[in-house]
Amino acid sequence: MKMKNRFQRAWNELIRPAVNLNEAALLDWLGIQPGNKAINEVTYFTCLKMLSETMGKLPLKYYKSEGDGRIRADPDSGALLLMNRPNPVMSPSTFWATVEANCQHWGNAFVWVQTEFVSSGRYGGNYKIVSYWPMQSNYTNVIMDNAGIFGNAGKLYYRYCDPKSGKTYTFSQDNVMHFKTWCSFDGILGCSVQDILKTTVSGLGESQNYLNNLYTQGLTASMALQYTGDLDKKLRNALEKEYNELLTGARNAGKVVAVPVGMTLQPLNIKLTDAQFYELKKYTALQIAGAFGIKPNQINDYEKSSYANSETQQLAFLVDTMLYRLTQYEQEINFKALTERQRADGYFFKFNEKVILRTDSKSQMENLTKAVNNGIYTPNEARNLIDMPSEVGGDILIVNGNYVPLTQVGAAYKKGGDENGNS
Structure with missing residues (x-):
């Protein structure tokens, strides 16, 4: 009898239907998200595309403070990595677009700053940055060491499970750049639009x-x-x-x-007309775009747009949406990618946001001419902005010879002598 029951149980196991590993109920029970449906929506995807491509096309520049202004500085090896090739397989545009896509879609983006120790003698040496790697946000957990288990109470640690190798890594906050959305209730983790407007x-x-x-x-x-x-x-x-x-x-x-x-x-x-299907869908699309900070003309809504209006919306997009993003990126990069000595010496990174405000050729030449004639740009600075080489003698500011200081305006028209009686 026992043998018969064992055979019966074995047979029942053999004929039991196989479990589909993609079954929604099973994945939900395991805590696995079977795929994100938000990105399949065209308005949501367009907003992600717009923000990611905008970050990808802004070149990162390396400067040094000088007086009340700044000058272009000679980049070191770490700066050259960020500006030219953050890691062996990514260009800067791909790198920053990937970081921004993770940040907007998941609420947070993480970049591992890979370093190696370089010996400078028998007893000395320092750490050198060798590459920057974006970590997929949905495979990264942020841990705060409140109890001081690792020796630094209150410090953040990042646990990353690499989906390609299956290995788990733990990095300290000094080796990870952490970018987040504006919506954060604890200042540590950001909230994504897909969660807020689910x-x-x-x-x-x-x-x-x-x-x-x-x-x-x-x-x-x-x-x-x-x-x-x-x-x-x-x-x-x-x-x-x-x-x-x-x-x-x-x-x-x-x-x-x-x-x-x-x-x-x-x-x-x-x-569909009776249900106002088109109007409701359009209004919902504008709401999602507004949550991302995207202007109507950027999601192909030109109903109330003109050429001048589109240019104004582009400026508003820079000021209202991207300016905060760029400020956050620059602050995090300057703190994690530069040493204390470099920051004290006035070195810093800054994105060139002017590339998204380029006008037509006629307006560009008029603006450059005014800037050169009024002593704001040198001729060579203006030439560099239109990708032309510098010329000898072009590094001197020039102004109209008829200009006089404010304190001497009208002096040529005074009659008689000065206050001392001299003619």
């Missing part, structure tokens, strides 16, 4: 699914089939299945369907 983003995605289903059905509405008499459940299901195959699908659109005597097809029309 219902709004989900609603816009469901509206797109409704349109997709409508196209799949050949843009035909649901119908009610009326018949005389009564049918049992089995025959009714067979009848419904037959007419579903005849009426749904793009290949059946416009076809004639035969209806037996005693039966009537009654369309259940729900017009």
Whole structure:
């Protein structure tokens, strides 16, 4: 009897249906997100694209404070990495776009600053930055050492599980650049737009699914089939299945369907115009774009836009949205990528935000001419802005020879002598 029960249990295990590892219920029980649906929504994706590409096309410059201004500084090896090649497989544009995409989508972005010890003698040496690696935010956990287990109470540590190798690494906060969204309630971790506006983003995605289903059905509405008499459940299901195959699908659109005597097809029309489907979808898209700080013309809404208005919106995008992002990036980079000695000597990084404010050629030349003629730019500085080489003698500020100091305005028109009686 015991042997029979063992065989029976073994047989039951063999015939048990296999568990689908992609089943939503199983993944939810395991705490695994089976994929992010927010990014499939076109407005959400467009906003991510706009912010990520904007960060990717802003060149990072290395400066040194001099007096009340700044000058371009000769970059060291660490600065050259950030400006030219953060790591062996990424260009700067790809690197910063990846960081911003992680930050906006997950609320936080992390960059591992890889260093190695370089000996400078028998008893000395220092650490040198060799590369910068973005870490996928959904595989990174932030831990605060409140108890001082690692010797520094209150310090942050970052645990990263590499999805490619499966290995887990722990980095201290000194070796990780941490960028976050503006929305943070503890100052440590940022909140993502997809979490805050979960219902709004989900609603816009469901509206797109409704349109997709409508196209799949050949843009035909649901119908009610009326018949005389009564049918049992089995025959009714067979009848419904037959007419579903005849009426749904793009290949059946416009076809004639035969209806037996005693039966009537009654369309259940729900017009998109009556439900204000377009207006609601457009309004929801603008709400999501507004949460990201994206202007209407940047999500292809040109209903109330003109050329001048689009240029104004681009300036507003820089001031209202990107200026905070750039300030946060620059502060984190300057603290984590530079030594205390470099910061004390006035070295710092700064993104060149002027690249997204380039105007047409005529306006650009007029602005440069005014700046040179009024002693704001040297001729060579103006030439460098339009990618032309410097010329000899072009590093001197020039102004109109008829200009006089404010204290001497009108002196040429005074009659008689000065206050001492001299003519």
